Amino acid sequence: MIRRGLLLTLEIAVPVLLLAGYAVWAARAQSFYFPPLGTIQERFAQLWLFERVPDDLLPSLRRLGIGYVLCVLLGVGAGLLLGVSRVVQQAVQPLAEFLRALPAVALIPFGVLVFGFGDSMRIFIIVVGAVWPILLNTIDGVRGVDPGMLEMARAYQVGRWGRIRGIVVPAALPRVVAGMRTSLSIAIILMVVSEMVAGRDGVGYFVLESQRRFAISDMWTGIILLGIVGYLANFLFVQAERRLLRWHRESKGLAR
Amino acid sequence: MSSSPPAVLEVASLAKSYPVRGGRTEAVAGVSFDVAPGEFVCLVGPSGCGKTTLLRCLAGLLAPSAGEVRLAGAPVRRPPPQMGFVSQDYSNSMLPWLKVDKNVTFPLRHKGIGARRRAELAAEALRVVGLSEFARHYPWQLSGGMQQRVAIARALAYQPEILLMDEPFASVDAQTRGELEDLLLDVWATYGVTTVFVTHDIDESVYLADRVIVLSRRPSTVARQVTVGLPRPRDQISTKELPEFTRLRTEVMRTIAQVGGGGPASSEHRAPPGSSRVAASP
Ligand SMILES: Nc1ncnc2c1ncn2[C@@H]1O[C@H](COP(=O)(O)OP(=O)(O)O)[C@@H](O)[C@H]1O
Ligand SMILES: [Mg+2]
Numbered sequence: 218m219i220r221r222g223l224l225l226t227l228e229i230a231v232p233v234l235l236l237a238g239y240a241v242w243a244a245r246a247q248s249f250y251f252p253p254l255g256t257i258q259e260r261f262a263q264l265w266l267f268e269r270v271p272d273d274l275l276p277s278l279r280r281l282g283i284g285y286v287l288c289v290l291l292g293v294g295a296g297l298l299l300g301v302s303r304v305v306q307q308a309v310q311p312l313a314e315f316l317r318a319l320p321a322v323a324l325i326p327f328g329v330l331v332f333g334f335g336d337s338m339r340i341f342i343i344v345v346g347a348v349w350p351i352l353l354n355t356i357d358g359v360r361g362v363d364p365g366m367l368e369m370a371r372a373y374q375v376g377r378w379g380r381i382r383g384i385v386v387p388a389a390l391p392r393v394v395a396g397m398r399t400s401l402s403i404a405i406i407l408m409v410v411s412e413m414v415a416g417r418d419g420v421g422y423f424v425l426e427s428q429r430r431f432a433i434s435d436m437w438t439g440i441i442l443l444g445i446v447g448y449l450a451n452f453l454f455v456q457a458e459r460r461l462l463r464w465h466r467e468s469k470g471l472a473r
Numbered sequence: 474m475s476s477s478p479p480a481v482l483e484v485a486s487l488a489k490s491y492p493v494r495g496g497r498t499e500a501v502a503g504v505s506f507d508v509a510p511g512e513f514v515c516l517v518g519p520s521g522c523g524k525t526t527l528l529r530c531l532a533g534l535l536a537p538s539a540g541e542v543r544l545a546g547a548p549v550r551r552p553p554p555q556m557g558f559v560s561q562d563y564s565n566s567m568l569p570w571l572k573v574d575k576n577v578t579f580p581l582r583h584k585g586i587g588a589r590r591r592a593e594l595a596a597e598a599l600r601v602v603g604l605s606e607f608a609r610h611y612p613w614q615l616s617g618g619m620q621q622r623v624a625i626a627r628a629l630a631y632q633p634e635i636l637l638m639d640e641p642f643a644s645v646d647a648q649t650r651g652e653l654e655d656l657l658l659d660v661w662a663t664y665g666v667t668t669v670f671v672t673h674d675i676d677e678s679v680y681l682a683d684r685v686i687v688l689s690r691r692p693s694t695v696a697r698q699v700t701v702g703l704p705r706p707r708d709q710i711s712t713k714e715l716p717e718f719t720r721l722r723t724e725v726m727r728t729i730a731q732v733g734g735g736g737p738a739s740s741e742h743r744a745p746p747g748s749s750r751v752a753a754s755p
Contacts (some may be wrong), residue, residue: 362586365565372532372558373580383583387570464570468613 252434261438269423274442277419279409280336281450284343288400290349293393296355297381302390306356315354320405321346325414339411339419347404354396358389391465394458401454405447420446480507480666481590482531482635487540489526491691500526502692513661513668515678517725518688518690524671525561527693528639531669532558544635553635557628557666561639567612574599574608577627584631592632598630601660617661618649629660635667643679651709654681658707675729679721680707688727689732697728 240254265274275313299306299313321342332338362385370380386460424439487504490497500523507721518524529535531542533552542549544556558567568576577598578591586594599605602622612620621641628636638657642650658681661668672678678685685699693714701721703712712718 363565365560365562366568368534368560369566370583371556372534372556372560373550373583373627375580375583379583382495382577384568387568390570451677454735464611467612468569 234461246287248280250433252437253395256434257437257441260434261441264435264438264463271273273418273420273423274446276336276410277318277322277408277421277447280339280411280419281404284340284405284408285347287340287344288348288351289397291344292351292396292400293355293455296352296393297359297385299352300356300359301381301385313349316345316354317349322410322414324337325411328411329415334415334417337418338415339408342411343407347400348388350396350403352396354392355389358392359385361392362388394462396455398458401450402447405443405450409443410415474506479509481510481545482508483541483543484531485541485543487527487542488538488692489523489530489535490538499692500693501530501537502694504688504693504695505540506686506695506698508667508669509669511665513670513681513683515682515685516669516688517670517673517675518683518693518727519690520673522688522691523541523693524586524673524688525639526530527688528637528669528671532556534558555629555632555634557636559621559624559628559632559636559638559640561643563624563641563669564612564617566624567620569611569613572609572611573604573615573623573721576612576623577630580627580631594630594632595626597625599718601654601663602626617644618653620670621645622677625653625657625660629664633666635669636661637669639671640673643673650677655707655709657681658705664708673723675725676713679703679718679725680709680712685721687728696732697725699725699728705706713716 236254239251243251243253262449279335299309318371325338325342328338328341332341366384366388367380370384408419409421409424412419413425416425417424420439420443424436426445427433427439482505484506484666487501488499490499503529507515516524522664526535530537531549532615533542533549534555536550539583547553547564552703568579571579573591574595574620577595581591581594595608601607602625604619604626607615607619612623624641642653645653653675657668657670660666670678679699679701682701685701687696687699688694689696699721703715703717703721
């Protein structure tokens with residue numbers, strides 16, 4: 218109990234101390250690049266509560282959301298197919314390895330060519346870059362399903378589709394979710410990059426645009442906002458994971 | 474008991490070999506036997522002799538290389554309906570994301586049985602195996618012996634006409650094992666389900682069976698069939714004290730020794746008859 222309290226105190230105290238340190242230091246340093254904390258705070262409230270939310274934050278979140286959902290659908294769907302069928306996997310594996318090794322941002326010019334400067338291009342970049350952890354983890358998860366479970370289902374006349382739905386998917390889920398988590402952070406990065414490289418709105422675009430206008434405080438508010446978005450997305454993810462995979466966590470904790 | 478009732482399960486010249494590097498491993502070579510409706514048959518043989526292979530062929534999980542399995546006259550090509558199956562590695566057949574009752578009803582859900590009926594069947598099966606209080610636990614919260622009982626409950630809830638079991642009690646402690654054996658005999662007597670039970674434990678085979686089929690070393694063939702006329706209901710202590718039990722047990726053991734089982738002949742000297750278990754292989 219005491220230990221937990223101490224840890225929680227630390228968890229809160231460290232960021233607060235860092236912020237206080239910055240406030241004191243920035244106030245004295247008078248640096249152009251590091252505006253005083255008060256100024257950043259003020260600008261943050263003016264910009265993001267909630268004037269620019271519909272202009273920049275919502276478009277960013279929409280791209281991220283659509284792109285990420287597509288990653289999950291494609292990654293899990295293709296991963297199941299590749300994991301279940303050895304033949305399909307043999308045929309597609311080399312291509313998948315190549316595409317995965319390709320840095321997604323290198324495809325931005327191509328994406329602009331095909332999709333123009335709209336959201337489709339940005340969603341395309343997010344999918345091309347962030348689908349791989351989900352795909353590869355799903356394949357691994359499917360491969361790792363205990364043959365004993367499948368044999369039991371087969372002995373009891375559970376059909377192929379029933380075995381996939383009732384055994385393969387839940388058994389692979391812990392790996393799939395691990396992939397989804399990695400994929401989420403990649404998707405956020407690609408959202409920002411795609412907005413910076415070829416954008417007219419979005420938080421990534423706002424950060425770059427503020428820097429060009431020498432509005433350094435504004436730039437920092439955008440960066441902080443991105444940090445908050447990433448932190449919250451991950452937090453929500455972990456909460457969902459805890460509920461969904463309680464059996465996995467606890468069964469592993471119990472197994473000596 | 475020997476020949477009069479028509480067989481429900483017929484195994485005819487069954488053979489199975491596995492491809493291995495540079496050839497094939499012959500696991501089962503020409504096994505033939507029949508099982509009558511309601512009969513309890515034990516297959517005994519040393520570890521690695523091909524018992525699991527044989528049982529998986531019976532279950533329609535594995536295609537034989539030669540020969541045939543017929544269930545109620547029809548050739549078995551895939552797992553037949555109304556067959557319960559309990560595998561050697563019970564813990565791997567538990568689905569860790571489902572609670573015990575849902576593990577029990579898993580096959581029923583895919584059989585298209587309604588939720589209410591499923592719940593009834595699960596409650597009944599769990600009551601029979603004495604796990605009613607653990608219906609809402611996860612399988613990994615239970616001991617090995619309890620998980621094995623869940624596997625048996627799953628087979629019971631399926632209402633099988635034939636039950637195939639592969640060394641189901643091999644990895645539980647002696648005390649629990651005796652309890653599970655008696656539980657199985659109770660269930661068998663109550664439901665009259667035809668049972669084929671694989672084991673490498675000679676005592677267990679004689680204690681449970683109407684008939685013990687002794688398999689040779691790999692590749693397995695039927696070395697001998699021993700009819701067990703011990704009275705039922707059987708009892709862990711009084712049945713095993715009977716001179717007939719000792720005689721049957723010795724007969725099975727001798728057969729295994731003759732076909733090259735190795736271990737049992739020597740362990741017979743060390744263990745007084747009936748007082749300890751004798752395995753068909755060290
Ligand atoms: N899938 C397989 N591939 C190759 N060899 C196998 C396979 N399964 C079993 N065997 C071999 O067949 C023989 C019989 O195995 P098994 O049926 O599991 O014996 P038992 O159940 O009596 O211990 C063993 O020598 C084993 O190594
Ligand atoms: Mg075996």
